[in-house]
Amino acid sequence: MLKKWKKLAAAPKSNSKSIKFLKRTLSVSDTSAAHSGDIPKGCLAVCVGEEMQRFVIPTEYLSHGAFAILLREAEEEFGFQQEGVLRIPCEVAVFEGILQMVEANYC
DSSP: OHHHHHHHHHSOBOOOHHHHHHHHHHHHHHHHHHHHOSSOTTEEEEEETTTTEEEEEEGGGGGBHHHHHHHHHHHHHHOTTOOSSEEEOSOHHHHHHHHHHHHHHHO
């Protein structure tokens, strides 16, 4: 499974409709994030796994193919109507591996 994520993380950026929808949704919610003060501008908080471990990631990562798949999985499990922080149904260790690979592509 990790090999699949490595392949996706190395893939070029994706332009899926759900990514564009999420970016529009995030831009609308920027004002509420700005009031919280703990999330830098251009970033969003996600909770990962059953542990609900919190990560703050740059919104530009959402255009990466690996994150597109994670977002589809979140949509299938939780739907678009979830409130609060974005939940990612993925093991924390796997998410950390994906995050490291995506960070390497953007640095």
